[in-house]
Amino acid sequence: MTTHLSAREFVDAIEGGLTVDRQRHLDVCAACQTEVETLRTIVVDLDSDADLPEPSPLFWEHFQSRVNAAVREEAMVPSRAAWWRTLPGAGAMRTWLTAGATVAALVMVTAIYLRAPVDAGRPVDAGAALEETVVPDEAALVLGGAEWEFVSGMLETLQEDDVRRVLTPSRNAVDAAMGNLSESERKTFLRLLQAEMVAGME
Amino acid sequence: MNATSQASEATAVRATHLDLTSAEDRVLVAAFLAGSHDAFNVIVARHQRQVYQICFRFVRNHEDAADLAQDVFVRAFKGLKNFKGNSTLGTWLYRVGVNCCLNRVATKRPATEPIEESRHVDQRADDPLRAVVRGEKAAQVRRAIAKLPPKQRATLLLRVYQELSHEEIAGILGSSVGAVKANFFHALRNLKRLLQS
Numbered sequence: 001m002t003t004h005l006s007a008r009e010f011v012d013a014i015e016g017g018l019t020v021d022r023q024r025h026l027d028v029c030a031a032c033q034t035e036v037e038t039l040r041t042i043v044v045d046l047d048s049d050a051d052l053p054e055p056s057p058l059f060w061e062h063f064q065s066r067v068n069a070a071v072r073e074e075a076m077v078p079s080r081a082a083w084w085r086t087l088p089g090a091g092a093m094r095t096w097l098t099a100g101a102t103v104a105a106l107v108m109v110t111a112i113y114l115r116a117p118v119d120a121g122r123p124v125d126a127g128a129a130l131e132e133t134v135v136p137d138e139a140a141l142v143l144g145g146a147e148w149e150f151v152s153g154m155l156e157t158l159q160e161d162d163v164r165r166v167l168t169p170s171r172n173a174v175d176a177a178m179g180n181l182s183e184s185e186r187k188t189f190l191r192l193l194q195a196e197m198v199a200g201m202e
Numbered sequence: 203m204n205a206t207s208q209a210s211e212a213t214a215v216r217a218t219h220l221d222l223t224s225a226e227d228r229v230l231v232a233a234f235l236a237g238s239h240d241a242f243n244v245i246v247a248r249h250q251r252q253v254y255q256i257c258f259r260f261v262r263n264h265e266d267a268a269d270l271a272q273d274v275f276v277r278a279f280k281g282l283k284n285f286k287g288n289s290t291l292g293t294w295l296y297r298v299g300v301n302c303c304l305n306r307v308a309t310k311r312p313a314t315e316p317i318e319e320s321r322h323v324d325q326r327a328d329d330p331l332r333a334v335v336r337g338e339k340a341a342q343v344r345r346a347i348a349k350l351p352p353k354q355r356a357t358l359l360l361r362v363y364q365e366l367s368h369e370e371i372a373g374i375l376g377s378s379v380g381a382v383k384a385n386f387f388h389a390l391r392n393l394k395r396l397l398q399s
Binding site for chain 1: 239243246247250251254255258259264268271272273275276279280336339340343344347358362363368380383384386387388390391393394397
């Protein structure tokens with residue numbers, strides 16, 4: 001006894017492409033015949049939704065302009081973060097750049113914190129307890145325009161899995177990321193990071 | 203520039219445009235890659251309906267279908283340099299379109315059928331009652347198709363409504379012909395179960 005039709009053979013059967021050999025089985029197998037008939041009925045039912053509402057002729061007249069406008073818009077939007085995607089090894093560099101952006105942000109926030117002026121109105125008391133702390137000016141903690149632009153530009157490119165990868169402690173993650181870079185890529189990355197940090201501090 | 207040379211330049215432009223509109227797809231692609239934006243416009247005009255239709259089949263409303271179709275051509279504009287000519291341009295555009303649609307349906311599922319769809323009555327039937335019944339059936343079919351797994355849905359739409367061959371669908375979905383047929387079979391079986399429930 002031959003085996004019942006397979007999934008692919010059922011499709012061939014409803015489309016009239018079954019081999020002679022398998023057609024012979026179908027001719028004598030009631031179960032397969034029932035299945036073929038059921039599938040054919042479904043295909044007929046699908047025909048009920050064959051027609052689509054046609055958009056107005058105006059839509060087609062304007063569609064091309066719409067596409068062209070979208071293409072122009074794509075070309076005009078500068079991708080602040082895209083420049084480094086074109087670098088060789090950019091895929092591997094992205095993880096390290098992400099880590100670098102986070103570190104850079106922390107460094108800048110710390111630098112701003114440390115730059116906060118001491119309250120000049122209070123006389124310095126040599127005998128004051130060492131645990132007395134100076135409360136920095138709250139406004140000084142807010143990143144300036146250029147600084148924020150640098151950080152937000154780098155952060156814009158972060159994707160959720162990048163953030164998770166960076167912030168989730170994992171053994172040797174940084175070493176692994178660095179290990180993926182070639183020597184020249186590492187040098188390029190460090191040069192770029194330095195340039196961005198300098199630009200961000202100005 | 204005198205009138206004669208202006209007229210001959212206009213004639214040359216028209217002739218070039220006519221050449222493009224009658225050119226085969228691979229010629230248009232070559233012209234586009236050589237810098238002809240007109241060639242891209244001809245590609246859009248030639249394939250816009252097919253792209254819009256497959257997008258509409260996925261999202262079932264005009265606004266989203268129009269946005270998706272636009273997105274497909276923007277991606278085509280950027281990606282045509284990677285078109286190797288192993289398939290037809292139409293098949294390649296279907297692939298871009300299906301990928302856009304699959305990404306879209308994965309992130310955004312419409313809660314209900316748009317009103318314009320549910321009121322769409324099949325004009326083919328002479329009998330008004332038959333038209334209403336057919337319209338209801340079509341609505342049931344649409345709801346069932348929307349519940350299919352994405353690849354089964356894509357296979358079914360491309361095979362039944364866009365009438366592509368299994369080989370073309372395999373190229374679009376990155377599958378084998380056997381896998382396409384199996385997907386199609388399971389799509390039909392799932393539809394049977396959904397329509398009966």
